[in-house]
Amino acid sequence: MIAKVYVNFKKTILDPQGRTIRKTLESLGYKDVLEVRQGKVFTLKFKDNLPKEKVEEMVKKLGKDVLSNPVIEDFEYEVVE
Amino acid sequence: MIKCGVVVFPGSNCDHDAYHVSKHVMDFETVFLWHKDEDLKGCDFIIIPGGFSYGDYLRCGAIASFSPIMKSIKKFANDGGLVLGICNGFQILLESGLLTGSLLRNKNLKFICKFVDIRVENTDTPFTNSCTKKVLRIPIAHHDGCYFIDKDGLRKLEENGQVLFRYSSSRGEVDREFNPNGSLNNIAGITNKEGNVLGMMPHPERASETVLGSFDGKMIFKSVLNFLEKKIKE
Structure with missing residues (x-):
């Protein structure tokens, strides 16, 4: 059995890495992306x-x-x- | 004689600096404590040094906080023992729940390595009773030092006087322009409510000898010595 756990910063936490990624996306022409939040995914095999x-x-x-x-x-x- | 234990995790890299200051500058009896052991070897004072324990995997300090030695350190701290966590040691203390809050990636996303000024907020503590200067000049070296806690937690810290050090100017002015990493309220170091556990991002062990450009950090170790000697006399 496999479970996935997604971990993200709480909404109230500033995510400077996500912000930098968003700016890069914008510079690549993806101007419709309003926000990027970077998180982690853990895949657990039982x-x-x-x-x-x-x-x-x-x-x-x-x-x-x-x-x-x-x-x-x-x-x-x-x-x- | 004061006995100091310096904890060693895989990836600790300030353990020898801490050992050196403890043993050769402060003249404490000093031992290393391996993370897999549970025996604190009768130490009066525990230093959790800086570095990258477990390569900062999962979160800074997270894996280390689950190690066997931390169980004993929690008990030691809860019984009133003195614990100093420096940099990664601060992160470990937060992850283990001995201190409240968390340390996030620096706001400017850069690893910062430089001397900073920190204002001593209270000199009536085991760690600052011998601070003869209001502002200490001590280096920081970290990527994840942006202190965060929720509003309620911050209010409690401030009300209880648990904020021991704040990033400031050399004259002690606390302002955003002297905040290197985005920490809330310019926080550089906090204690637990009881005051016997201190976590700080600056490295006092790198500023305890004239040859290293500052010996302000030594005042923290002197304070510990002073506190423990008084306690022994009692």
């Missing part, structure tokens, strides 16, 4: 035959405790297969 609920429970916990820093980041996840 042992076979685990119940989906158990995987979800684990992903929620490790997303909060390890993969994101709740002071500055939010995370979302999906169990993909």
Whole structure:
């Protein structure tokens, strides 16, 4: 089973890297892009035959405790297969 | 004699500088503490040095905060032990929850390595009681030093007097133009509420000898010595 965890800065946090990327996109002619926020994606492969609920429970916990820093980041996840 | 422990993680690179100042400048009994150990070897004072623990993987300081030695350091700190986190050490203290807030990428996205002036906000602490100058000249060297905390957290820090150092002019004026990295309220160093855990971005161990251009950093180590000696007498 595979889960994906998406970690991004909270909306209230300034993301200077994202801002720089947006400016570059603008200079390349992509003037319709209003904002870029740079985040991380973690792909987690789990042992076979685990119940989906158990995987979800684990992903929620490790997303909060390890993969994101709740002071500055939010995370979302999906169990993909 | 004061016993100081300098924690070593894979990727620490200011551990020997901290060891040198502790042992040869301050004359403390000094030992390295390996991150996989849990034994603090009877130390009175712990330094978490700068560097790039675990290559800054995941987030700066994140992986190090889960190491076995940090469990013991948390207990030591909660029992009132003195802990100083410098640069990456500050990041580790934040990730481990011993201090509040977080350090983001510098606002100008550059790695900054230069001397800065920091104003001492309170001299009634274990780390600043021997600071005879209001403004210390100490170098910074970091890419992720932009201190951030939510509004409520910031208010609490300020109300409790936990902000110990602020980036300032050499005369102690705190203004945006003296803020190298975009830190909220020009914050360069904070303590926990109890005052026994300090995290700071500037490197006092790089400014503790005349030959290095400044020995203002030594005042911080002297303060620790003074505090611990008094405590032992009691």
